[in-house]
Amino acid sequence: MSPSASRRPNILWISTHDINPDLGCYAGVWPGAEYASTPNLDALAARGVRFDNAFAAAPICAPSRSAIITGCYPTAIGTMHMRSKAVPPPDVRLLPEILRTAGYYCTNNWFTDFQMDLPEVVFDECSPTAHWRNRPDAETPFFAIFHGMATHESQLYLADDAFAAATAHVPDSARHDPATAPLPPYYPDEPEFRTAWARYADLITAMDVWAGGILAELAEDGLLEETIVVFWSDHGKGMPRAKRWPNESGLREPLIISWPGHLPEGAGATGLVHTMDLAPTMLRLAGIDIPDAMHGVPALTAEGAIVDEPNTYAYGGRDRQGEAEDRSRTVRDARFRYIRNEYPDKPAMLHTDYADRFPTWSAYRRLASDEAQQRARGERPSAMDPVQRAVVAQSKPAEELYDIIADPHETTNLAADRAYSAELDRLRAALASWRDAYGDLGLLPEDQLEQRWRPDGRRRRTATPGVTLQDGVLTLSSDTAGAILGWTTVPARSAEADHRSEPPLAAFGSAPADGRLWHPYTAPIAVDGPVWARAWRLGYETSEELLVDPASTEERTDAA
Structure with missing residues (x-):
């Protein structure tokens, strides 16, 4: 069934x-x-x-x-x-x-x-x-x-x-x-x-x-x-x-x-x-x-x-990671992985303050320094082999191609091997078709993207819900495309803590805890007491909160 x-x-x-x-x-x-x-x-x-x-x-x-x-x-x-x-x-x-x-x-x-x-x-x-x-x-x-x-x-x-x-x-x-x-x-x-x-x-x-x-x-x-x-x-x-x-x-x-x-x-x-x-x-x-x-x-x-x-x-990508700015795109079929590094002059292991404090990152940095000292003494670098050295190299290939079945750890880049030119061309085309089909906002400068989202650094606000109350039945609507409507019968508690005020959770995007259970609005609802309504749009400020009281002919909006 x-x-x-x-x-x-x-x-x-x-x-x-x-x-x-x-x-x-x-x-x-x-x-x-x-x-x-x-x-x-x-x-x-x-x-x-x-x-x-x-x-x-x-x-x-x-x-x-x-x-x-x-x-x-x-x-x-x-x-x-x-x-x-x-x-x-x-x-x-x-x-x-x-x-x-x-x-x-x-x-x-x-x-x-x-x-x-x-x-x-x-x-x-x-x-x-x-x-x-x-x-x-x-x-x-x-x-x-x-x-x-x-x-x-x-x-x-x-x-x-x-x-x-x-x-x-x-x-x-x-x-x-x-x-x-x-x-x-x-x-x-x-x-x-x-x-x-x-x-x-x-x-x-x-x-x-x-x-x-x-x-x-x-x-x-x-x-x-x-x-x-x-x-x-x-x-x-x-x-x-x-x-x-x-x-x-x-x-x-x-x-x-x-x-x-x-x-x-x-x-x-x-x-x-x-x-x-x-x-x-x-x-x-x-x-x-x-x-x-x-x-x-x-x-x-x-x-x-x-x-x-x-x-x-299967598609994937790497973009800005914290303060480390980079862009790569990758496509995988049943056998091969193709990677296009769009800033090959940047190292793959860019400095990131958070990760560079970890012992494994520090070990790579230390070994790279040891090899630099070897060169200074006229010696051949030997602290790492070529596969390991590539992790901390100061540049990376513009294109990478790996046979995952034969080489699961991706140690041999086949992009320059003519024997694999057909696979390279096919995966290049697959990546280009994917970008054409879905778009790639990573190609835009981030400042330009931010300006599109938040003109002059200000978030747009979701429109206050439209309300119709007739014969005890409440109907909600929104003029903001993509808005999610919700309602509750629980009044606001002004002293309630807002989780977004805590810096780590603000970064993670956790919803505030205002002590109320908000119901998603899916169809007109029968009401016999006060109801509060809001609208949300992903990436926007929440709408003003609207109080609808059947016992009163007035509706009131309160700042969310």
């Missing part, structure tokens, strides 16, 4: 930061995956679909997450620069807003970081205590997101005591030995890299324990067969030549989807998918229409079958 003809499935997303498919269930698919100890996620894969070729849209947090929550390419909607406040086109919608409008109870625990401020009406609850168990009744389907920070790059480099505390639930038997760490060839065999790799695996195990706890709660509630469970990461591991790089190590992701009784179990899907495809895939499984504006495509059919080839190509 289709979801439209019965109760819609629950949806549970478990996400983590900064990992490649370094889970035990990816052994034989991703090099070195067998090093990890991940029994809970391995079990999830055994009762679901493991996607073997899943790719992020960008190799860094917020641009990638913006693609996942919207189903759109960051370069097409303007969310490609790390740490910005984009103003997407008016037809862009957020997945939880669509699901909430369709009757889902939507929660987010707790991280957001989608490159835009989130309207309060998007989630029923967005907080450290958000949980499906808080929904009003057991019959209401839920969309619950849990974002784990255990594997974030910052955790790799904690002081020993802090790292021990962060991994306290990892048993000694599951600890990873630095001596056996499967370092890829682009990492020098130095203590900093072996320690970081072993810690990376320990953190993945700690994350697996956390994910197992969430899955245990789902089982305790008897919801396994009623719930689509998705596990994903935002981009590659938090080490050089991975996170922030448009390579396999920056973009290749673990992705597992399980729904017992509805999806294949223990299956490996080999077709190319974007994590951006998650939004339309969830809508398809839930029996909800997919907006035309979404760029992603479903990776599963409405009946739960695996789509053999969802995408002919």
